């Protein structure tokens with residue numbers, strides 16, 4: 197039987213979110229919260245959950261690191277042949293959730309997914325440590341592996357092929373590895389409040405004017 201989890205009952209009273217506080221667009225609002233969260237060195241502010249669904253609409257979710265965000269969307273890097281990659285090929289829509297729980301905050305993002313072009317993926321690839329680049333060559337992400345030794349052997353093979361030392365010839369980016377952008381259709385900001393009367397504001401693109409955002413308060 198699971199332990200009793202019912203006593204974890206925090207009364208959320210750290211902050212408020214009022215309509216007057218909101219930035220006119222969700223990226224500016226996200227930036228404000230992100231900057232506040234980044235101050236806490238205990239956490240990787242970029243960690244978020246990416247949810248996808250397969251062709252039969254069965255969902256799956258996993259943490260990823262958001263490496264960049266702007267008005268075009270939120271960018272993550274991954275192996276396109278992974279489970280998430282194949283789900284996104286079948287169904288190119290996703291949701292991202294940032295859970296900044298110590299501040300009683302979450303941000304939810306939903307939108308269509310597109311691949312970054314090669315130049316954008318290359319620009320990020322070259323900033324990665326060589327060991328991680330070799331790791332991308334060594335791992336058929338989401339496939340079954342016999343044991344850890346197999347992975348380490350594959351990493352060593354990649355190091356033998358491309359060179360294992362920093363500062364030697366560049367490791368090329370595998371064609372199956374690169375960036376995905378989750379575009380912005382809906383972005384919701386949630387601030388926990390006492391008595392479960394939380395503040396929720398949802399930004400949706402204005403159907404009449406794709407540069408403008410409609411903002412609604414939602415019931416908690």
Ligand SMILES: Cc1cc2nc3c(=O)[nH]c(=O)nc-3n(C[C@H](O)[C@H](O)[C@H](O)COP(=O)(O)O)c2cc1C
Nearest residue numbers: 243258259260261272273274275278279280281338
């Ligand atoms: C904090 C955290 C950050 C992660 N960041 C990434 C990432 O940026 N890209 C990635 O492919 N996997 C990342 N992972 C691993 C994924 O959660 C997942 O195991 C992997 O991508 C395979 O998922 P899939 O089989 O659903 O495709 C991260 C895991 C954690 C816990």
